[in-house]
Amino acid sequence: MPAGKSIMLFGAGQIGAMIARLIGSDYSVICFADNFEGKWGSTLAGIPVRSPEEGLSLHPDAVCLCVLDEERASQMEAQLRELCYDGTVLRPTALRTFDARAATMRLLAEQIREEAIPGDVAELGVFRGEFAAMINAAFPERTIRLFDTFAGFPERDVAIESEQGLSRAKTGDFSDTEVELVRRRLPLPEKAAFYKGYFPDTFPADEALRFAFVSIDADLYAPTAAALPLFWERLSPGGVLLIHDVNSTQFSGAGKAVREFCRKQGLLPMPVCDLHGSVVLRRPLRE
Ligand SMILES: C[S@@+](CC[C@H](N)C(=O)[O-])C[C@H]1O[C@@H](n2cnc3c(N)ncnc32)[C@H](O)[C@@H]1O
Numbered sequence: 001m002p003a004g005k006s007i008m009l010f011g012a013g014q015i016g017a018m019i020a021r022l023i024g025s026d027y028s029v030i031c032f033a034d035n036f037e038g039k040w041g042s043t044l045a046g047i048p049v050r051s052p053e054e055g056l057s058l059h060p061d062a063v064c065l066c067v068l069d070e071e072r073a074s075q076m077e078a079q080l081r082e083l084c085y086d087g088t089v090l091r092p093t094a095l096r097t098f099d100a101r102a103a104t105m106r107l108l109a110e111q112i113r114e115e116a117i118p119g120d121v122a123e124l125g126v127f128r129g130e131f132a133a134m135i136n137a138a139f140p141e142r143t144i145r146l147f148d149t150f151a152g153f154p155e156r157d158v159a160i161e162s163e164q165g166l167s168r169a170k171t172g173d174f175s176d177t178e179v180e181l182v183r184r185r186l187p188l189p190e191k192a193a194f195y196k197g198y199f200p201d202t203f204p205a206d207e208a209l210r211f212a213f214v215s216i217d218a219d220l221y222a223p224t225a226a227a228l229p230l231f232w233e234r235l236s237p238g239g240v241l242l243i244h245d246v247n248s249t250q251f252s253g254a255g256k257a258v259r260e261f262c263r264k265q266g267l268l269p270m271p272v273c274d275l276h277g278s279v280v281l282r283r284p285l286r287e
Helices: 014-022 052-056 070-082 100-114 130-138 155-164 179-185 221-233 253-265
Strands: 005-010 027-033 047-050 062-065 088-090 120-124 144-148 192-196 211-216 235-243 279-282
Touching: 005 014, 005 052, 014 027, 027 052, 047 052, 052 070, 062 070, 100 130, 100 211, 100 235, 120 130, 120 221, 130 144, 130 179, 130 211, 155 221, 155 253, 179 192, 211 221, 221 235, 221 253, 253 279
Parallel strands: 005 027, 005 062, 027 047, 062 088, 120 144, 120 211, 144 192, 211 235
Antiparallel strands: 235 279
16 A cells, blocks of 8 residues: 555544554554534644545545444444545444453563563453453462452542543442453453452552462552552562553543552553553563
């Protein structure tokens, strides 16, 4: 395909911002389009946001629908056709299938094994165990420690979210789960230890515990801010924290907690190009 074909990104939200970063040299992005008038005239990731009509007047060779929901994508495609657009329409649904965060975790697992970095693995924020099952499979020889209320967001953390305007989280969101459901989902359930309850109250007192890999995916400010120093202290040299939702527009507390922790520790988080903006924090082999 010749380089430099023009593309318009339809949907100026979090997914759109990450897709703008993922576009390779086949296309150059000319603008975002969005149906929300309040965004017109602004910029996202340094790219101007226009109305769909104004964007199409630039005659893009292709339009990428920056949503992952198929039904919404079909509505947006119909809208483009009504506006007489007959060019290429791209649907980034493959991004659901190809998960950059999972790939990063698996590459880290290979490296941690090769370098013989000692310690268990863990996840804070397990919900129904989707990512926990992937971690369990990638680290088959290690104990996996799983922390969650298994009853959804706790009231006291949600209160902080609304007081500080961090998200619209509600008490009990993500409550549709239970330990046994997660256990059944794990490929190696005999390697799992469950810590059900409010984090950080459930963090083990055993000072000898060490971690090689920890996923922090609690969405909210309070548990993320509590988890970072606790797990960081227990990371083996070369051990990794992988924190989800750091660029989330829906949940801004995880990013706030990471920025505060990094400032205090003098660390720079390494970005991961998944759609929610995860980051990696790693302990050096020698300090
Ligand atoms: C986005 S979900 C986790 C998603 C999960 N990693 C997956 O793969 O689907 C966030 C989880 O964090 C948990 N959580 C949030 N705050 C918590 C706290 N203070 N203590 C324990 N769990 C908490 C919620 O119960 C919820 O299950």
